[in-house]
Amino acid sequence: MTSTTATTVPAERSVQIGDHEVGTGQPVYVIGEIGINHNGDVDIAKQLIDVAVAAGCQAVKFQKRTPEISTPKDQRDKIRQTPWGEMTYLEYKYRVEFEQDQYTEIDQYAKANGIQWFASPWDAPSVAFLEEFGVPTHKIASASVTDLELLQALADTGKPMILSTGMSTLEQIDTAVEILGTDGLVMLHATSTYPLPPEEANLRTIATLRERYGVPVGYSGHETGLQISLAAVALGAVAVERHITLDRAMWGSDHAASLEPKGLTNLVRDIRILQDALGDGEKRVMPGELAPMSRLRRVDA
Incomplete structure (x- = not known):
């Protein structure tokens, strides 16, 4: 990836992801974020892939961690109540983490169902792990924007990148972009509040990021409804990522801010309608207007 400064903005160009x-x-690139909503169960992960395929998503996304590296030291020994009993936070992180065998199943299942999959790696060994599967891209979580070692490991893959920008200042994003470059970079505007209240969405930042960096900009949402994600598309978001779940009442930190199957289906449907409705911006008489024009207009130009 080539580097650019934030003050030298190239013309926005498309990024090829697989x-x-x-x-x-x-077409708006819709990502169903499974994350850790599989709760450590491959069968649930497969069901969520089915949900994303049925809704018309182009991709599903997971999270990949090496828990002893990515879990903050002051959090590791804290006790957590889980469906599998009382355990430390580090033990819980291992309990919900997929390894080689599980990701092999996921890889085969996603390919058989014609949908892309990739993940957010939270540490350098996880980058190498994902590279073994030939994933088409890597997603950089908002929490990792300032992890320069991880960013360099990702840049070294030469893959296109999707960078979430929640909980980050423009200066922090500038530093990340210096490492990643802008060739092959897609940004996602995000606010890392779960669930997201409308007053914190700040959707006009989509234009700010596009103008500053000259890259395609999408939206990663953590709200409970559909309106904000649809507004993001109307404001020019070229990708939308939403957490998905089988049931928002399931145990786990991300389920409450996720979309259930019907909600995801409705979101993708409405995004496709919006794409058609936005048009190309050229003012002209539309085919459907010709009959009303001949019937209603008294004076020709």
């Missing part, structure tokens, strides 16, 4: 082109004028 078989999908992401950018202005392309």
Whole structure:
């Protein structure tokens, strides 16, 4: 990836992620974030892949960690109540983490169902782990924007990147972009509040990021409804990522801010309608207007 400064803004260009082109004028790239909503169960992960496929998503996303590296030291020994009993936070992180065998199943299942999968790696060994599966891209979580060692490991793969920008200042994003470069970079505007209240969405930042960096910009949402994600598309978001779950009442930290199957289906449906409705911006007489024009207009130009 080549580097650029934030003050030298190239023309926005599309980014190729596997078989999908992401950018202005392309179909909105919809990512169903499974994350850790599988609760450590491959069967649940497969059901969520089915949900994403049925809804019309282009991709699903997981999270990959090496728990002894990515878990903050002051959190490791804290006791957590879980469906599997009382355990330390570090033990819990291992309990919900997929390893080689599970990701092999996921890889085969996603490919058989015609959907891309990738993950947010939270540490350098997880980058190497994901590279073994030939994932089409890597997603950088908002929490990792300032992890320069991880960013360099990701940049070294030469893969296109998706960078979430929650909980980050423009200066922190500038530093990340210096490492990642802008060739092959897609940004996602995000606010890392779970669930997201409307007054913190700040959707006009989509334009700010696009103008500052000259890259395709999408939206990663943590709200409970559909309106804010749809507004993001209307404001030019070229990708939308939403957490998905089988049931928001399931145990786990991300389920409450996730979309259930019907909600995801409705979101993708409405995004596709919005794409058609936005048009190309050229003012002209539409085919459907010709009959009303001949019937209603008394004076021709």
